[in-house]
Amino acid sequence: MLRVLSALVGVIGFGYAGLLSASGMDEWFRTFKAEATPKQMYAFLAKLLKGADLHNHLTGAGFSEWWYDIATDTERNGGYHYYTKVSVQQCGGYGTDEFGGNRQLLLFRTIQDSTYQTLDECQRSEYKALERLTEQEKQGFLNSIRLDKAHEGRNEFFETHWNRLNELPENPHASAYILLKNMQAFGREGLQYLETQIKIRGNLKPDGSLYSPEDALEVYRDVLASDEAKATGVTAKFQFMVLRFAPDAEDSLRWMYEFADQHRDLFAGINMAGREDNDKGYPLRFLSTLRELRHQYPAVPLAFHAGEVDEPNQHVRDTLLLGAQRIGHGVNTITDPDTLLLMRHGPYLIEINLISNLLLEYIDSYSQHPFGEYLRLDIPVALSTDDRGMWDSTMTDEYYVAVKEFNLSWRELTSLARNSLQHSFLPPDEKKAALDFYAERLAKFTAETLAHGFPDQDTDLEKRSFICKYQAALCSKE
Template sequence: MPALRFALVLFAIAVTANADNFSARFDAVRSQATPEQLYALLYALPKGGDLHNHFGGANRSEWMWAILTDSARNGGDVFYARERFDAAPDAIAATARHHTIRAATYRALPPAQQREYVALTAMTSNERDAWLNAFRLEAPGEGRAVFFEDHWPRLGDINANPHVRFELLAENIKAFAAEGVRYLELQFGVRGMQHNDLSDLSDAEAVAMMEARLAQPDIVATGLELRFLEMILRFAPDAEQDLIDTYAWVDAHRDRWVGINMAGIEENGKGYPRRFLDTYRRLRAKYPTLPLAIHAGEMDSPDHNIRDTLLLGASRIGHGVNILGDEDTLLMLQHSDRTLIEVNLISNRLLEYVTDLDRHPFPELLRTGVPVCLNTDDRGMWDSNMTDEYYTAVTHFNLSWAELVQLGRNSLSHAFVEEPVKSHLLAAYDADIAAFETRFSRGTIADALAELEAVSPVTYGYGRRNWGFGFAE
């Protein structure tokens, strides 16, 4: 065994022993902590990676507003949203409200339609608040239909502006790093972006702009490791051709893009997994294989989509909320470490795939040997963060210290990042966990709780609405 690997094994053994020793301490701190103190403790917790994250839904409305209204950050563009209508309000489609476009798109509209759009910088305070709320699930009664049918169309051509896209990427990196995430695997692409005059930006130009932004000191200082997945919309009419084109593109950009994801509502009968089986097999005959992390089991009723997705070659399953209804596949997953299920508790609750979180399959998976980790999915549209996922898991399922540590290790062990970097991330995670244990082991339980006063948690609308937390944003 090489010396470095041997040293890492010894370190992991030592960390496991320390985790066992810290378990009782963690339980005691948690039992005496207020909800706010528990949240602060989990905010400080090292969290490994976020593996299931849609960039388009990851951006908080406030981040978008700040960038879209700042010419220094958006490349000198101007953005308009559809806010004023001649027709009666109840006759206006929800997808039309708050639809946001760039200046060149606005100039191409006929005058009558231009009058319906308002520059973001000219909005009233009420219009601004309505716009901010239009990109998140924050009102009673909103759910799956609003999310899939209204939120995404409203984004218009926001993400076609490369300056905006890369500034939003920077905001995500800094926010995740601040709460202890050290690896981020985003569903993120650079194809199809345009200059302010709507002329096409080449892929090479886009990648160069992105890498230049990632090399800036504010991003480098975070220490966060970043890789991307290209995403395919599974039910699109041309999804097979999109898969062929995407596979070739990712193969040519393996330094930053590490795999492929297929997403889309599974209720749509055109997105069933076996539709793509022949295409994947032909692609694997042509290219060295690419890792696959594919949405499956995000359904209200039992089906065999998870099993069929594994047949496509996926080694990570997104959501998997109906897995308990396919006992043969569950049994297989319980006896194999190859496949990880990417759990998204807040997403599953808000989209009503699991109306009662206490009945979520997460604890059954975790405690019967199926590799799982926690993820944020579309955290901007939930107005949440990674700590919210951990707080939800701890308070609903009484997670032990060893289980918390395992969640973080699972996220890194099943990351698609290249092996040398993965080894480094795992070693760094073990060191961070050891430092966390040392920090909160000193003195009495009261001393540990007092140490939390030095933690400055950040929470957003989800934490305020559901738990009443008043931490700063």
């Protein structure tokens, strides 16, 4: 079948390939799925054009090695020096973080030099400059901000990872570097658009004083304007993230709404995030605040983490009442039939995070994930990576899991990328241009695949990565 299709398109030429692309690629991909080795399938999906990543926490999207590299590169990181905790000496005198949690015993909690200088001699003895770590200590630092052990789950992730990074993401030069690394990696995977959640308030200068939000944003602007960023072929825009269970979440939302309205060229929208099992962040808490803001400002697009919880509830429905256009995760939407019906064929998209949902134990296996049900009920869905640096995963990994676990057809596979662009928070003219560009790229990819097939390629993967643990055959030398 593969040879017949390839020969046929070869005879009639690429100009006619578009007429064959729908049925032709359906048949081609059906046969390819049946015949391809795991490595061949992964290599194909790595080259597949994927549209956008709409659910991306920039801090969590940085691989451990990227954080270490920028933290120890004073020329590129703005002149910062960093220390990380490598021992516990029970020095005492420790304060608490902003939510009351004492972090005295947390190894690999990272601070910048201005903070280090405020510690007493005993406290300083617990810390070591990042560039002076032994190989064992460095490996400990790298492993401390990724879920790399079987016993680690959501508590390790929510309660320690962010507190270990601590002051590193508060350096806008470091975070902008993580943005660039993501753009470069996504460009190699065939993505063309990224909406990522960034922190623009509370950024620290090397001396410990605060950046103004405008000055911090200028650091990101400079990176986006660089030749390195332009060479990726990826367009990036930002979302503000409101930590929904924080005591001052309403005030943060008001500030972010105003700032996003003033910087619509870079800020695509606002994302309400945070552990959904913390009841202080329940969706309807923000109803009156959002109604107040919609009275004052032109519409700012809204995404909301909802349905990322074990219990059945109606948080997704309540989120739609708030005005959300996209639902992050939506795992438990399937337990709310009325909302499920409301979302069929509707304007709302569910941002699907397969790997995240498994590693954080919202599902025990992919057989429990409702992604296939949503997709085949015509609820708009798109794959996204969430905190991929902490999973050691890629967008290709998400696509590979989706194909393997849910037997996607070619039409379903390409609908994911199309949905991601259609439901992006890009302005209408930019969205149309992005969709047209995707259609052109996909037509070329389809025609070339039908004409020539897909050549065998080696897959170069880190053996510690998520995908190697998911399917060992991808990382074997045989």
